[in-house]
Amino acid sequence: MIRLGNLQIDAPFYQAGLAGYSDHAMRVVAREHGCPHCVTEAMLDHFLIAGGKARHAAEIPDNDHPITGQLMGSNPHDIARGAAILADLGYDVIDVNLACPVKKIKKKARGGHLLSATDTAIDILKAVRDAVPDEIPLTVKLRRASDDSPEAAQRFFAIFEATIDNDYAGATVHGRTVEQKYIGPSNWGFLADLTQRYRDAANRTGTFTIGGSGDVWTARDIFRMIQQTGVHWVSVARGCIGNPWIFRQARALLDNNPDEADRPPTIHEQRAVLLRHFECSLQLHGEIPASKMMRKFGIKFARHHPRADDIKNAFISVSTLADWHHVLDRFYTTNGPGRLADPENATQNAFARNDDACPTPG
Template sequence: MTTRFPALHIGPLAIGPPVAQAALSGYSDAPMRVIARRLGAGYTVGEVWLDRFVVEASHGRRGRRLLAVRDEEHPCGAQLMGSRPEEFIPAALALVRLGFDAIDLNLACPVRKVLARRRGGFLMGQPDVALEIVSRVRDALPPEIPVTVKLRSGLDESPESRERFFAIFDGAFGRGAAAATVHPRTVAQRYAGRAAWAFLAEVKRHAIGRIVLGSGDLFRAEDCLAMLRQTGVDGACIARGAIGNPWIFAQVRALLEGRPLPPPPSVYEQRDVIVEHYRMAEEVYGPKRSGRRMRKFGIRYAQLHPQYAEVRAAFIATRRPGDVREVLRRWYADDLPGRWPDVESFGRMVEGHVECDD
């Protein structure tokens, strides 16, 4: 028997399959988003950008390359972070001019430096400021561009924190937000323990008719179906589980369509995607920085390789531009079956920094 899940809509955006690539600082850049889309993500969100960074970067050629959206990415959201409501406006307008289809407001980031600057997750404790940001951005943007929010379940486990969550959640929709992505861990919890999917179900029961995307512990295609089924959220937002395993989107699509779970990609399928990822990274970052970026992704892509430990070590050892290609030549020459990634390893990755932060 197959369970049918309705197509996802975010405001006027028709997303289709209810599976999205989550915002991931240091990862969900254009190359990662394009690959996620090609492999079946209905929607993608860029890594969080600081409002001031966007305004500055949008004036320069290099910055515009970083902020660019490719034709095949649509629909694609950009995520903004900041502390002063008025500073979000020029950044949001610049991102819309650059072609992003939606603006997501980060009220969730638990990184210490971010909290110290009264940004991200700090705002889960400041409903007035958070909602002023939503209002200002909503009012400044054309109506066809949806504004969405990314939330954690609160600052901490206290009842006051829970009240503030619902004040922000309801207030954001009341001010015109089209959807909320909820990661059901508190800011204080960061990544400890399991994501509380029961909270997602509660939010969804509270929010009849509102679009809620769920985030948290989606490491296998089956997890996404389980979240959709158990919580009633309108979409599953895959984060760590897609780093080095973008095939998870194709696997979710298969399950959503009632097909059997496809096997992990073969070594040649992996190689083709990594080569393409690297090519796009070079276009965005140039040879040196793309090498560093691909080292990080390569270490995660290695998870799917039958000789996982050796390939991982080979990616770790890359230093110079071009080393990653050498790893591909050496370890991806024979088309062997791939392996399922180790689910535990995804859970060990945490949000440690924000790339564009000052």
Template sequence: MNILLAPMEGLLDFALRDILTRVGGIDRCVSEFIRVTDQLLPERVFYRIVPELRHAGLTPAGVPVRAQLLGSDPACLADNAARLAGLGPAGIDLNFGCPAKIVNRHGGGAALLQEPELLERIVAAVRRAVPADMPVSAKMRLGFEDDSLALDCAQALAAGGACELVVHARTKAHGYRPPAYWDRIADIRAAVSIPVVANGEIWTVDDALRCREVSGSADLMLGRGIVTDPGLALAIRYAVQHGTPAHGTSLPGWPELQPLLHIFWGLIEAHIEPRHRAGRLKQWLNFLRRRFPEAEEAYQSVRTITDSRAISAWLGIEEGAQAAMPLAA
């Protein structure tokens, strides 16, 4: 079983990838998308979104990161994929699932699920542009307005040369509203010969076990669920291996998360503009309070704070002191 960390624009960036892979249980990460329009991007753009490229494509915990590209022009995506491949990611992933209106308006993300032939041409162009040993994978939703082309899209991505397919089991129209339609992943698995990873609405160990059963996919991708419960991957792995839920001290509780909050804040202070720093911490605490009662109290304590110095004081970090930041180099 492989457990992947999802790409989530504005949430699961390098800082949370660092923290969540330190907790453990994650086999691979996918970066937030790097948007490609009509030009060859400078290397600094790739390094900014995927700073792990400076460290052999690995998080500080040693977990590989595939860099994700988003765009609709096969030739331009291929050129950028070739440049990106030269920087040493653990692979290249292609985004065919983003539901954002601004992305879809410009023909990117989930909008491409209306054109299976174009999907195949994009993957094939990227596959030809990068070294043969560089993995090229893809992430898709079930469709745009409906799932009538789900099998056609999956087959097109496989025919183009994708080595793996992650399926978010909702359409663009569904957004992030529950439920996720895991049974449709089973249909896709039957239609392609490449590995298929199940994604969507996996918040708990029970969700993960049901998703594996319904979809038939042994491999899972976790997004908001693991942001809410950083020990979720470890708990799923334990339940699958032992046939019983994990209990006791094997999973991180609130006390074990405290040093990680400090490291997270150090990363934010070092790399995020001051006006956005407090918001990033509050964003994560907002997720954590779904799992930890203590996080609710913490969130309420900082909810109205906007000054990053006040956040540091609340965390008990002396002004000027920073946590270890291996990706800052």
């Protein structure tokens, strides 16, 4: 059982915040496949404070709990106001983003760039703790440092320890530096050293829960990361885009059912999920935005189908619900075995040069 303060989560993995993807629709589909906990994409404090569309979008339907609301901002005062808004909206956990590698805007550091501004980062952590009622657990998402220098490592540890000292319930660390963005591997060795130092750390919330992130492509990677690094739980990010079955497979591994864990989704299972995801997206966004959104998901879903390349091309031109049904009728009517999305097919480098991995939400 994973604990974040008083919240208990019954499996050691969760769906990460994924800007541009992890909306309510993606979260519902993940939960229906066994995902025990989801994180929103990073929400900017000043959009929440301004109210309107972004604040409305932050509201959580009843079937979307437990959920972490993730916040990003540049100064303690505004981010604390944003945190108070998320607390009012009923988020089960509030997470501070100190990880996003997108460059500074108007010279203000935010996200991962706060790892270079130790004092501001720590002031933010304190201000958020002060603004949120004690019973709502807080967490933080970090990269392993801003860069590979010894000074950056020192700053990371100062911020990490401040997280524990300020009664945060946990932290997830992405084993890449901010400078690295998505290029090169996530350093699991760093995660192993971190847990050796802090795995038994505790504060007023109980044991400090450490999460690991980076290069989790399959259900087996989740447990490999736990075994190799000692993290308490694992954030599933690019590995679950167009692949909610990763959660079903991870549950199967927990149940000692390797056959089910290695079974790819059948064509008809894929069809059912594609329909379900579109239906949720349609309710959330309306037809044209949902069609655009589902186009990028469709491309990822396609890799489970034996005719992946043809389907990718077909999804690329989807712009209406009718187009979507047309692709499904063409490729997903006859049942048959699907394919496991192995790392080679997982387009794992698709984001490698993408500076916009967490685009400005709102």
